[in-house]
Each structure stands twice: as C-alpha cells, then as structure tokens.
Amino acid sequence: MTGTATILHADLDAFYASVEQLLDPSLRGKPIAVGGGVVLAASYEAKAFGVHGGMLGRRARALCPELRFVSGHFADYQRLGDAAIGVLGDFTPLVERISIDEAFANVAGSEHLFGSPEDMAKTIRKRVAAEVGLPISLGVAQTKHLAKIASQVAKPDGLVVVHPGTEGDFLHDLPVELMWGVGPVARARLAGIGVFTIGQLAQTPGWSTESLLGRAVGGKLAALARNRDPREVVTHRRARSVGAQSALGKKPAVEGVFGPTLRHLADRVASRLRAKSRAGRTVTVRVRFADLRAVTRSVTLPAAISATAILAETAEDLVRAALADHPNEAAISLLAIAVSHLEYNPVLQLELPYRLADEKRRPGTKKGTARWLADRAVDAIRDRFGRESIGYGSVVLGRRGAVPDAFRELAEREL
DNA sequence: TCTGGGGTCCTAGGACCC
C-alpha cells in the first residue's frame, strides 16, 4: 500500500472538563469532576489521581480530596463540540462524527487547496485553540484505525502523523489495548498467551477461530489485527437501535418497582422514535440483579411499534419472564429497554396491539390506534410546554443518584 | 479497580425452509 496518509482523527481532550475550565478560569490547572453522585467526566489533573468517568463521587473524593465538583453546562458542550468538529468541515465534506467530541475526516481531495494532511492537522489544532478555546489531539494516517491510534498517542493536546511505510515501526512497541476493539478482557487473554504489544500481536500466527490468537480474541478481531482493514469515512450513519436504562441501586424485584420504571423508560424510547417517524420490531429488556449479573430477553414482533403503552407492556412481559427464570434473585439494580429492527414509520401507521401474554385477543387494532393517537397528543403538548408538563414523570423514579436528562441527551445518537 | 447511560458489533445455538 503506497500513497499519502489522508485520514485524520480528531479528539477533544477530557472534553466536558476542558469546557468547564474554559468557562471558569479559576478551574484551570485544577482537578475537577463534572457531576456529583457519579463522575461524568474528569480533568487531566483529576485523572492523575485515578479519578475517571463512571466512578462514584464518594470514591473520587477519597482518591482526590481537593477535587472540585461542578455541575455540567450541557448546552455549552453541544455548542462547543459542534464548533470544534465544524472546523474539520472547512477542509472536507467527508467528516464522520463519532460522538460529541470525536470525528474522522478524509482530506484526500483537499490537498491541492490546503497543502499536506499534516499541514491541515496543524491548522485545525491552531484554529480550534484560537476560535473555540479547547485542546484537541489529532492523528493522521492511511486508515481510520491507525489514525485513531495516532490521536491516542498524541494526547494530550498533540499531533502524530504516521507516514506510509512507517506503520510497523510506529505500532511495534505500543500496548495492544490501544487497538480499537481490545478492551480489558481481550487484553488479559492476550497477556495470557504472552502478547502485550502490537508488535508481538503481529508476530502471533493465525487468525482462524481455532488458532491460539483466534481463541484469545475471536476470529474477527484477530483477522482485523493482522489485515488492517481500510474502513471508509462514512458521513451519515443511521442508528440501528434506541434504548434507555435506569440504575436502581437495589430494589425489590416486584411489579410495583419494575412497572413504573419500565413505563418511564418506554416513554423515553417511544417518544424519541415517534419524533423521528421511526418504529421498531424487536424489543429487548435487560435486567441486572443485585450482584451485577445481567440477563436479557427479547421478542421480535410481527410489526414495528412506537406507541408508549405497547412498548411498556411488551417490556413488562419480558421482564416478568426473565424474573420467572431467576426466582432466587430478590433484588434488581438496573432495568433497560431497547428497540431495534428500526423502520421508517409513515405518519399514520397502525400498530398491532401484540402481546406475549394474550396473543389471542388480537383483533383489537382499534386499541392500538387509540393509544398511538394519545401518544401523539402527549408529544404535541410536550413540544409546546416541555417534557415534564405531562406523562410519566421522572418523579416516579425518585430521581436519587440519577444523571441529568441533559447528559443523557448528549449521548443519544441521531435517529 | 465492583460500575452511569447511550450505543455497536460478534458469536453461537436452534428453528425453519429449501
């Protein structure tokens, strides 16, 4: 493979925390955490103490006594993330946004206008610093995977270019967990067969599922590790599923607990679907027990749904079935609902009031339509008066320990 | 590194069809 390295990967450093430090200069250079009960994001200064996202606030404070907690400025995250990633768009239309703070760009067609990819990367970093005020790291390489690794190596606030022909040298001594798809489990399995660096991985023979390597990390990942696949930069990607979840601490596994919670989750998911004229055929629930073991149950319906009540009832049936399979589990710590097999849902589509429990009483299509129309009325009221004005209030959940809705929304994929 | 919330993808077994 010859040619130029034209794939850029841009990644804002400790994004939420950097935004807080930008907005409030007194926080700069200090260990800070966004959030309260749970750490949503930590600054580099806090990470040095071992503080990281997802950690309980109490534990973070124990690790770092001078840690400052700040409540998030979520609207600013969206605005500043868009502004920073938007700079990439000035160099090429081929931008693939991965998340609020990360994107790929293919600048192959832009060199005659802006110079080498390395020059563009330097300019992007300067412009993001000057115009947005945030540190951003960039990786430049011939493939997405390699560009992503390069930006990780470049952090914080740096630039790494992997020139064609030097990939082997660049990767040789890097730890395997820098590869996309290698997490804690694969890392431990690889360590078990004596593989710690990407160089060692490259020298390990075989990638079939029967090989040592294949058994350690799975055939697909092993093949990917050796064949470096040139996945393309895709500008528009549709979500394949929509979901919502809620951690419960430790609650009894009874109808009175999971019923209201599932209705609330179903409301979140179904209203998002309706807002984008989408519906889905497969409903999946996840039940996590007190010991953190989790099970899933799913069902694929004959027709796609987006009515809150039907989704809630389907989810309740699935949770009941899951609990019945685990009669010794008395407490649940998390409930989740996801809808997949998404379809475009023309405005007036009817829904089958299909249920696991009473498939027989099917010809009640009227009931399904009535529910869908009622949902649309609720959606309209919320559009005018706000989400909390009507419906399954989050009050039901008791809110304690929950993350702000604004934070959840930042994580939502475009439907 | 005992854990929040939104997602994607892979694997494996079984049902069912041709």
Next chain:
DNA sequence: TCTGGGGTCCTAGGACCC
C-alpha cells in the same frame, strides 16, 4: 424414514466504545 448441506432469522450473552 433418515441423512446432508446451505441460508436466514431469532434469541441470549458478552465485549467494547464514547
């Protein structure tokens, strides 16, 4: 009636990413 092979869909579990 049994056997073989290929393909697709569904379900459950799990790893991983941001």
